[in-house]
Amino acid sequence: MRKPSKKAKLTAARLTAVQSVYQMAVSKASEREAYDHYIKNLMGQDVDGDDYVPADLDLYSKILTGVSEDRDNLRDMILGAMEGKKPEPLLQAILFCGVFELMSHHEYDAGIIINDYVNVAHGFYEQAEANLVNAVLNRQ
Numbered sequence: 001m002r003k004p005s006k007k008a009k010l011t012a013a014r015l016t017a018v019q020s021v022y023q024m025a026v027s028k029a030s031e032r033e034a035y036d037h038y039i040k041n042l043m044g045q046d047v048d049g050d051d052y053v054p055a056d057l058d059l060y061s062k063i064l065t066g067v068s069e070d071r072d073n074l075r076d077m078i079l080g081a082m083e084g085k086k087p088e089p090l091l092q093a094i095l096f097c098g099v100f101e102l103m104s105h106h107e108y109d110a111g112i113i114i115n116d117y118v119n120v121a122h123g124f125y126e127q128a129e130a131n132l133v134n135a136v137l138n139r140q
Contacts, residue, residue: 004053010108013055014097014116015123017063022093024068031068035061059105066100074099081136091129094121095136102140114138 004012020034029037038055067074078095079086087095098117102110114137121130 006056008053009056010059011116011119012053013057013059013063014101014113015120016055016060017067017097018090018093018117018120020060020064021067021096022090025089025093031064035064062105063097063101066104067096070100071096077140078136081139082132087132090124091121091133094133098133098137099140102137 016038020031020038023029023034023037024031038060074096075092077099078092086092094117098113101108101113101117105113114134117137118130118134121133
């Protein structure tokens with residue numbers, strides 16, 4: 001495998017953060033346990049025959065920590081944008097990470113951030129859910 005680009009590593013950080021936030025929600029794993037799981041089991045590994053692009057650890061860690069520390073505020077923002085309808089855990093993880101990053105990481109272009117999270121949604125959902133992610137993130 002050739003060395004992944006910085007953009008690929010940032011995209012991988014966003015996907016990995018979503019997976020970790022989801023893991024924390026469904027298995028009640030701590031932030032540290034979710035982080036360690038990624039480092040020990042996935043980072044740069046071959047997963048189901050595909051090379052797993054290593055995440056930019058700085059961005060991954062910032063998203064994971066930020067979502068953990070600001071969960072209540074993020075939940076309120078997302079529920080407000082969704083008119084009180086609570087998304088299921090994976091969709092919520094995508095939105096938590098996306099909203100946190102848009103609020104906190106102004107060094108990255110908002111359009112790129114939104115596009116990456118919409119692409120994550122496309123990996124798991126139909127078009128309607130990806131459109132919802134796009135709409136909620138564009139409101140931030």
